[in-house]
Amino acid sequence: xxxxxxxxxPPARSGERGIPExxxxxxxxxLRALGxxxxxxxxxxxxxxxxxxxxxxxxxxxxxxxYLGSYGTRGVGYDVQQLVHLIARExxxxxxxPVLIVGIGNLGHALAGYGxxxxxxxxxxxxxxxxPARVGEEVGGVAVSHLDQLESIVRAEQxxxxxxxxxxxxxQSVCDRLxxxxxxxxxxxxxxxxxxxxxxxxxxxxxxxxxQILAFHEQRRNVAVxxxxx
Amino acid sequence: xxxxxxxxxPPARSGERGIPExxxxxxxxxLRALGxxxxxxxxxxxxxxxxxxxxxxxxxxxxxxxYLGSYGTRGVGYDVQQLVHLIARExxxxxxxPVLIVGIGNLGHALAGYGxxxxxxxxxxxxxxxxPARVGEEVGGVAVSHLDQLESIVRAEQxxxxxxxxxxxxxQSVCDRLxxxxxxxxxxxxxxxxxxxxxxxxxxxxxxxxxQILAFHEQRRNVAVxxxxx
Numbered sequence: 001x002x003x004x005x006x007x008x009x010p011p012a013r014s015g016e017r018g019i020p021e022x023x024x025x026x027x028x029x030x031l032r033a034l035g036x037x038x039x040x041x042x043x044x045x046x047x048x049x050x051x052x053x054x055x056x057x058x059x060x061x062x063x064x065x066x067y068l069g070s071y072g073t074r075g076v077g078y079d080v081q082q083l084v085h086l087i088a089r090e091x092x093x094x095x096x097x098p099v100l101i102v103g104i105g106n107l108g109h110a111l112a113g114y115g116x117x118x119x120x121x122x123x124x125x126x127x128x129x130x131x132p133a134r135v136g137e138e139v140g141g142v143a144v145s146h147l148d149q150l151e152s153i154v155r156a157e158q159x160x161x162x163x164x165x166x167x168x169x170x171x172q173s174v175c176d177r178l179x180x181x182x183x184x185x186x187x188x189x190x191x192x193x194x195x196x197x198x199x200x201x202x203x204x205x206x207x208x209x210x211x212q213i214l215a216f217h218e219q220r221r222n223v224a225v226x227x228x229x230x
Numbered sequence: 231x232x233x234x235x236x237x238x239x240p241p242a243r244s245g246e247r248g249i250p251e252x253x254x255x256x257x258x259x260x261l262r263a264l265g266x267x268x269x270x271x272x273x274x275x276x277x278x279x280x281x282x283x284x285x286x287x288x289x290x291x292x293x294x295x296x297y298l299g300s301y302g303t304r305g306v307g308y309d310v311q312q313l314v315h316l317i318a319r320e321x322x323x324x325x326x327x328p329v330l331i332v333g334i335g336n337l338g339h340a341l342a343g344y345g346x347x348x349x350x351x352x353x354x355x356x357x358x359x360x361x362p363a364r365v366g367e368e369v370g371g372v373a374v375s376h377l378d379q380l381e382s383i384v385r386a387e388q389x390x391x392x393x394x395x396x397x398x399x400x401x402q403s404v405c406d407r408l409x410x411x412x413x414x415x416x417x418x419x420x421x422x423x424x425x426x427x428x429x430x431x432x433x434x435x436x437x438x439x440x441x442q443i444l445a446f447h448e449q450r451r452n453v454a455v456x457x458x459x460x
Contacts, residue, residue, distance in 0.1 A: 214391055219325075
């Protein structure tokens with residue numbers, strides 16, 4: 001579970017239902033599950049089905065969807081397309097989000113070619129790397145530019161979200177440059193905590209964290225098995 | 231936030247303090263922050279400092295650490311090395327976890343070379359891919375084997391954790407093979423929900439989910455700015 005460090009509380013706006021942060025974090029899970037149901041030709045879904053497909057319990061599903069003003073129809077469930085629209089609108093995915101990826105190593109390559117971004121409105125508007133040997137290489141249809149171009153790409157493409165996939169040692173200086181150029185949201189894949197001004201949002205991804213949680217359960221299972229054997 | 235779908239509740243064991251699932255998910259964040267503090271030469275840490283470094287509020291930090299039997303010393307704080315040990319032990323990271331990565335595209339490459347695994351006790355014991363052209367290629371010191379070798383590697387290396395980095399269409403059959411060969415924990419990077427028997431734990435990573443949460447806050451900021459401008 002990545003930390004939401006540095007992400008300021010969003011300001012209240014009139015008519016807003018004040019959806020809790022934890023519920024916001026579950027909306028993408030519902031959206032993905034609904035995409036699968038729509039592909040399978042389903043037009044309605046019960047809260048239990050949506051719960052099973054998204055790995056959330058059904059009471060939480062109903063509560064979360066009620067924040068969006070959606071309560072379903074007794075005996076029928078929720079309309080799949082309507083839910084997709086409500087969630088995408090709530091998350092701001094109905095607009096185009098130009099994204100700049102900094103650091104085009106293996107991870108940057110994987111991110112640049114990741115199909116899940118484009119389908120959610122995240123358009124890779126630029127790729128930059130400090131290594132001149134990488135400049136000009138095309139990844140996912142976008143040519144890699146030199147790190148020197150960071151500021152000009154942010155301005156020309158009106159980038160609001162920067163993705164940092166550099167080594168940890170370079171991450172803070174890249175972050176500072178993104179913020180100075182006008183970026184207000186940063187997704188950090190580098191294994192370090194970034195300092196940002198209060199108006200800038202940062203989310204951190206650590207690829208080993210989920211493995212650590214798996215190890216916890218794996219260890220418990222082993223202890224339980226050993227306990228049964230004695 | 232990846233879903234913990236399919237992860238069974240661990241069985242209770244005697245003397246266990248019953249640490250909640252949400253607290254387990256925060257322990258890796260503390261561990262990473264403590265690693266940074268130790269590198270900086272710090273020997274003690276207050277709950278406020280640890281909270282700031284891990285992006286969790288300080289009351290939650292104190293509560294979580296109390297599950298490990300650690301309460302700190304008034305006016306001094308917590309001993310950094312002791313906390314590292316307690317958390318690593320609780321998560322099961324004091325033992326070696328052989329991991330098999332299936333699917334060595336860009337993402338599999340990035341995962342195979344990811345430094346954050348080895349330092350947490352996760353040893354890449356094997357890499358397999360369906361493409362014969364990739365077989366023999368060395369990534370992070372491990373040679374890629376053909377998918378046909380999946381079962382023999384799981385058995386020879388006593389792999390308990392499988393990492394799936396294949397396209398979505400291949401993920402369920404790879405998962406079924408891992409489980410049949412004896413793997414009991416699966417980390418899924420493919421954009422799909424996997425069906426597993428109840429004794430198998432699955433955690434799912436979706437690289438676009440964090441971007442969606444950033445977009446939510448970005449949208450709110452834009453609305454707030456527009457509101458001020460009118």
